[in-house]
Amino acid sequence: xxxxxxxxxLVVVFGRTNVGKSTLFNALTESGRAxxxxxxxxxxxxxxxxxxxxNHEFELVDTGGIINLDQFLNPKQNxxxxxxxxxxxxxxxxxxxxxxxxxxxxDAKAGLLPQDRSLAILIKKLLNHKIDKVMLVVNKVDxxxxxxxxxxxxxxxxxxxxxTVSATTGSGTGDLLDRVVNFLADxxxxxxxxxxxxxxxxxxxxxxxxxxxxxxxSLFNSILGEERVIxxxxxxxxxxxxxxxIEYKNKTIRIIDTAGIxxxxxxxxxxxxxxxxxxxxxxxxxxxxxxxxxxxxIVDASExxxxxxxxxxxxxxxxxxxxxxxxxxxxxxxxxDTKKYTLNINRKFPFAIWAPIHFLSAKTxxxxxxxxxxxxxxxxxxxxxxxxxxxxxxxxxIVKIHLPAKAKGVKHPHIKRFTQLRSNPPxxxxxxxxxxxxxxxxxxxxSNRLREKFGFLGTPIRVWVSKNKKVHGQQNAGREQEIFVxxxxxxxxxxxxxxxx
Numbered sequence: 009x010x011x012x013x014x015x016x017x018l019v020v021v022f023g024r025t026n027v028g029k030s031t032l033f034n035a036l037t038e039s040g041r042a043x044x045x046x047x048x049x050x051x052x053x054x055x056x057x058x059x060x061x062x063n064h065e066f067e068l069v070d071t072g073g074i075i076n077l078d079q080f081l082n083p084k085q086n087x088x089x090x091x092x093x094x095x096x097x098x099x100x101x102x103x104x105x106x107x108x109x110x111x112x113x114x115d116a117k118a119g120l121l122p123q124d125r126s127l128a129i130l131i132k133k134l135l136n137h138k139i140d141k142v143m144l145v146v147n148k149v150d151x152x153x154x155x156x157x158x159x160x161x162x163x164x165x166x167x168x169x170x171x172t173v174s175a176t177t178g179s180g181t182g183d184l185l186d187r188v189v190n191f192l193a194d195x196x197x198x199x200x201x202x203x204x205x206x207x208x209x210x211x212x213x214x215x216x217x218x219x220x221x222x223x224x225x226s227l228f229n230s231i232l233g234e235e236r237v238i239x240x241x242x243x244x245x246x247x248x249x250x251x252x253x254i255e256y257k258n259k260t261i262r263i264i265d266t267a268g269i270x271x272x273x274x275x276x277x278x279x280x281x282x283x284x285x286x287x288x289x290x291x292x293x294x295x296x297x298x299x300x301x302x303x304x305x306i307v308d309a310s311e312x313x314x315x316x317x318x319x320x321x322x323x324x325x326x327x328x329x330x331x332x333x334x335x336x337x338x339x340x341x342x343x344x345d346t347k348k349y350t351l352n353i354n355r356k357f358p359f360a361i362w363a364p365i366h367f368l369s370a371k372t373x374x375x376x377x378x379x380x381x382x383x384x385x386x387x388x389x390x391x392x393x394x395x396x397x398x399x400x401x402x403x404x405x406i407v408k409i410h411l412p413a414k415a416k417g418v419k420h421p422h423i424k425r426f427t428q429l430r431s432n433p434p435x436x437x438x439x440x441x442x443x444x445x446x447x448x449x450x451x452x453x454x455s456n457r458l459r460e461k462f463g464f465l466g467t468p469i470r471v472w473v474s475k476n477k478k479v480h481g482q483q484n485a486g487r488e489q490e491i492f493v494x495x496x497x498x499x500x501x502x503x504x505x506x507x508x509x
Contacts, residue, residue, distance in 0.1 A: 017197040018109075019059070019107065019111065020068075020071060020109070021033055021068065021070050021111045023114060024127060028113065031176060036184075037057040056069050059185070062186070069107075104131065107141065109143060110142045112145065114162055116147065117158075119161065124162075128167060139166075139168070143168070144168055146173070148174065149172040149173065150176060150177060171184055213264070214303075215264045216304045218305055219317065221308070223370045227304075227306065256380045297323070301432070302332065305321055306334040307333065307336065309341055325359065328468055330433070332386060333364070334366055334379070335365060337370075349367065362459055364465060366382055386465050386467065389467050396425075399428060400425065400426055406453070414444070422441050424476065425437075433467060437474055439476065
């Protein structure tokens with residue numbers, strides 16, 4: 009098929025805090041991606057998503073709200089007490105400079121405020137008075153009789169005819185999209201950059217997950233080679249999942265950076281407590297995990313691992329995601345003994361000793377380039393498909409090594425068939441006799457031999473045990489039991505356990 013590679017026009021939502029930028033972003037992209045709250049400065053990293061309207065596409069950016077105008081104009085003069093807000097405003101400024109259209113958002117309920125006037129003057133200077141690309145959007149017009157009349161006062165900003173919308177109800181958003189698309193079409197912004205013959209591409213969806221301050225956002229930026237997301241030493245700097253698509257060795261990889269998962273953030277219930285935003289970020293992290301293929305579980309190699317880390321890994325495996333454990337901040341380790349640190353990780357996460365472990369430094373970039381190769385290997389292992397002939401030959405060989413272990417009874421169970429039910433993630437079925445039982449340790453043994461023989465690097469394996477049932481005198485295969493094999497013991501212990509049977 010022909011793949012059309014396009015450089016999409018950039019549309020930026022801009023304005024002071026609490027005018028409804030994130031709500032409008034969610035409405036136009038038909039997503040709940042941006043966190044919405046009444047707390048000032050909720051949005052930190054810019055949210056990006058593609059909008060399709062009238063058979064055209066453009067990229068929409070939701071920027072953080074502007075609180076300090078002086079700092080916005082002079083981002084290098086950062087106040088140490090407000091370093092995150094300084095970075096938010098610097099990021100907003102960089103998007104404005106690249107924008108094809110700016111949606112300058114104001115609040116009908118609050119009316120025209122001095123900060124709106126200041127930002128209007130600023131944006132004219134920043135765009136060299138090319139205000140034709142600025143569209144004045146009056147938000148929160150939920151009741152036109154009540155708020156619509158107030159829209160006229162925004163004419164004072166001299167940014168053209170204001171367009172009234174309600175991001176909450178969706179009223180007026182269709183007219184807004186029409187205006188944006190027509191403007192971009194008139195400016196000839198919808199262009200095909202190139203057409204290439206290429207097979208249909210599947211994305212490898214990779215999520216970065218872990219506790220706060222382990223370096224997820226730093227690693228995200230290091231992979232991309234730019235400061236795509238805001239990084240600071242303050243916990244929970246990242247609140248919303250941030251993702252981007254990269255091409256590497258003819259593979260398409262979507263990488264998602266998420267908010268740090270902490271027990272305190274999950275427990276917060278106060279309405280206006282900033283920790284409520286942490287809880288919302290955690291919920292979105294877990295939602296993003298459900299959509300991913302591979303999880304990069306990031307830990308701080310210089311810090312001891314906790315029970316909370318183990319619970320996150322269990323959550324990843326329970327959702328059948330492939331796993332790569334990243335030991336970040338390797339630059340802080342003096343004795344870089346990878347064997348010792350690998351053993352420490354395996355002891356803390358014994359149920360995931362099959363997961364590859366990669367030590368790197370997101371800060372210095374050391375060994376970051378090898379991570380993408382590892383992601384591709386894990387993705388390939390996740391998609392392995394084996395035919396019945398191969399699997400039954402494999403089963404005959406391992407049965408000769410160790411006879412199947414019984415869960416109860418006196419005789420060894422008879423394995424009648426071994427087959428793969430699906431791939432991505434891999435699932436297998438072991439069929440035994442109607443009166444047989446199979447010990448869970450033997451299922452682990454099968455899983456280990458599968459990895460040893462065929463790969464399945466970094467991927468959990470699910471194994472069903474089914475029995476042949478007699479129905480009216482005839483044999484009928486029926487599924488009875490599911491055994492999930494995350495591997496909570498090392499191979500030697502399992503083989504000893506099997507030998508004891």
